[in-house]
Amino acid sequence: MGTKLTLLILFFSIMVGVGIYARRHARSVDGFVLGGRSVGPWLTAFAYGTSYFSAVVFVGYAGQFGWKYGIASTWIGIGNALIGSLLAWVVLGRRTKVMTQHLKSRTMPDFFGERYGSNALKIAASVIVFVFLIPYTASVYNGLSRLFGMAFGIPYEYCVITMAVFTAVYVILGGYMATAINDFIQGIIMLIGIVAVIVSVLSGQGGFLDAVQKLAQIPSDIPVSLGQPGAFTSFLGPDPVNLLGVVILTSLGTWGLPQMVGKFYAIKDEKSINTGAVISTLFAIVISGGCYFLGGFGRLFDNPELYNTGTGAVIYDSIIPYMLSTLSDLLIGIVVVLVLSASMSTLSALVLTSSSTMTLDLLKDNIIKNMSEKKQIVTMQLFIIFFIVVSVVMALDPPTFIAQLMGISWGALAGAFLAPFLYGLYWKRVTRAAVWASFIVGVGITVSNLFIGYIASPINAGAAAMIAGLVVVPVVSLVTPKQSKQKVDEIFSCYDEKVTITKKRSLEEN
Numbered sequence: 001m002g003t004k005l006t007l008l009i010l011f012f013s014i015m016v017g018v019g020i021y022a023r024r025h026a027r028s029v030d031g032f033v034l035g036g037r038s039v040g041p042w043l044t045a046f047a048y049g050t051s052y053f054s055a056v057v058f059v060g061y062a063g064q065f066g067w068k069y070g071i072a073s074t075w076i077g078i079g080n081a082l083i084g085s086l087l088a089w090v091v092l093g094r095r096t097k098v099m100t101q102h103l104k105s106r107t108m109p110d111f112f113g114e115r116y117g118s119n120a121l122k123i124a125a126s127v128i129v130f131v132f133l134i135p136y137t138a139s140v141y142n143g144l145s146r147l148f149g150m151a152f153g154i155p156y157e158y159c160v161i162t163m164a165v166f167t168a169v170y171v172i173l174g175g176y177m178a179t180a181i182n183d184f185i186q187g188i189i190m191l192i193g194i195v196a197v198i199v200s201v202l203s204g205q206g207g208f209l210d211a212v213q214k215l216a217q218i219p220s221d222i223p224v225s226l227g228q229p230g231a232f233t234s235f236l237g238p239d240p241v242n243l244l245g246v247v248i249l250t251s252l253g254t255w256g257l258p259q260m261v262g263k264f265y266a267i268k269d270e271k272s273i274n275t276g277a278v279i280s281t282l283f284a285i286v287i288s289g290g291c292y293f294l295g296g297f298g299r300l301f302d303n304p305e306l307y308n309t310g311t312g313a314v315i316y317d318s319i320i321p322y323m324l325s326t327l328s329d330l331l332i333g334i335v336v337v338l339v340l341s342a343s344m345s346t347l348s349a350l351v352l353t354s355s356s357t358m359t360l361d362l363l364k365d366n367i368i369k370n371m372s373e374k375k376q377i378v379t380m381q382l383f384i385i386f387f388i389v390v391s392v393v394m395a396l397d398p399p400t401f402i403a404q405l406m407g408i409s410w411g412a413l414a415g416a417f418l419a420p421f422l423y424g425l426y427w428k429r430v431t432r433a434a435v436w437a438s439f440i441v442g443v444g445i446t447v448s449n450l451f452i453g454y455i456a457s458p459i460n461a462g463a464a465a466m467i468a469g470l471v472v473v474p475v476v477s478l479v480t481p482k483q484s485k486q487k488v489d490e491i492f493s494c495y496d497e498k499v500t501i502t503k504k505r506s507l508e509e510n
Contacts, residue, residue, distance in 0.1 A: 022174025032175035041275035050345035063319035066295020070232025077289030083251035089277035102494035136409035141395035186341030193338030256418025355383035411462020415442025419469035
């Protein structure tokens with residue numbers, strides 16, 4: 001217990017210390033929200049990666065999908081790395097930086113307002129962000145608390161409140177720069193921790209080959225492959241179709257999440273984009289691939305403690321904590337700090353995104369006129385507290401499993417925002433009506449499915465919402481009135497500005 005507590009105290013002290021150090025960067029709105037748009041490649045890449053992966057992935061997703069799909073769940077991690085990280089940087093990174101800086105937009109709702117010339121769109125987007133980031137935050141608390149309960153025997157409520165307080169302190173003190181520096185530190189901890197955990201867990205099963213052999217002997221209980229031997233060690237697992245739905249939601253979904261895309265707003269220069277793409281991809285391969293790979297061996301730890309005594313259903317959120325409960329105290333301490341790092345980095349990104357959206361996109365100029373820089377920063381800090389309190393209240397009585405909570409949040413946000421944001425960076429023809437249609441379809445599919453349940457899994461509902469948006473936006477754009485050609489041409493002119501670069505970046509034409 002002494003080892004675990006020492007690691008925790010050291011961890012929290014560093015986080016608060018960074019918040020105090022970063023205060024000088026948080027004296028302006030641009031500094032508080034985007035770090036002055038001058039964040040280097042390593043900080044940006046780690047901020048992207050650590051915001052991507054949290055206790056939701058390590059405890060909730062890895063446990064649930066590792067149990068369902070076996071080692072094939074590693075495909076989710078590979079999809080996260082190649083689609084959610086590498087392709088996101090290549091497709092979105094440079095254009096997001098250039099256009100948002102040209103439009104002077106600081107948030108995703110602000111981008112919609114400026115890009116499509118509609119204040120109503122900006123307000124609607126800010127409300128969607130605020131409402132649907134809350135269940136995501138609750139899912140982060142939920143996953144972490146289960147691990148704390150296993151390691152320390154601390155009641156769930158104390159875990160949630162402690163994490164919320166420390167996150168609020170360093171985000172309020174240092175804004176985006178504090179979160180970026182802490183994300184870098186937390187990312188290093190995550191990289192070391194996940195490797196140590198995988199090696200230790202597999203060693204306890206006799207090594208990798210023995211663990212695979214044991215897993216291959218377990219018959220499938222998944223309806224589409226019932227009784228199939230070796231299903232949990234097969235290339236595509238026992239249920240490839242539903243596995244694909246998870247890959248789409250967790251990989252492509254990041255393209256429409258405001259807390260993820262916001263990292264591109266803050267990029268410093270071209271080098272930061274190229275370097276950041278490589279670093280964040282490698283980070284995702286190790287962290288996400290490692291988490292799902294570990295979860296794939298969950299059935300080797302089958303135990304009555306993993307089942308609900310009343311219904312007999314598997315308690316997915318308990319699988320990973322149970323797997324780790326047999327480790328040494330030092331390793332359990334490392335795991336707790338690992339998941340704490342992942343969760344606090346994600347939580348800080350969520351609360352900063354939500355507070356800046358509510359202040360800059362909803363209150364400023366709409367409800368409160370002539371907000372000074374200082375008043376905007378203070379308002380964002382107050383919203384950080386409000387957002388954390390609301391999400392804590394929800395986390396204390398979570399309505400469903402971690403993965404389902406996150407699926408609802410990701411589905412609504414990415415379903416509403418991905419298509420109009422992506423098309424808006426590349427295609428001049430996108431119309432306001434198409435953006436409204438995407439908002440309605442994305443939120444509509446996710447929320448209606450929550451109550452009616454016509455798509456069995458919230459994960460698949462989220463994937464369906466994103467795909468629907470990608471179809472709806474171009475179709476509606478072609479049959480609704482265009483934006484002013486002069487206005488759109490002026491917006492896209494930012495891509496045609498001439499810059500001078502070295503020959504190692506680009507060869508001159510003959």
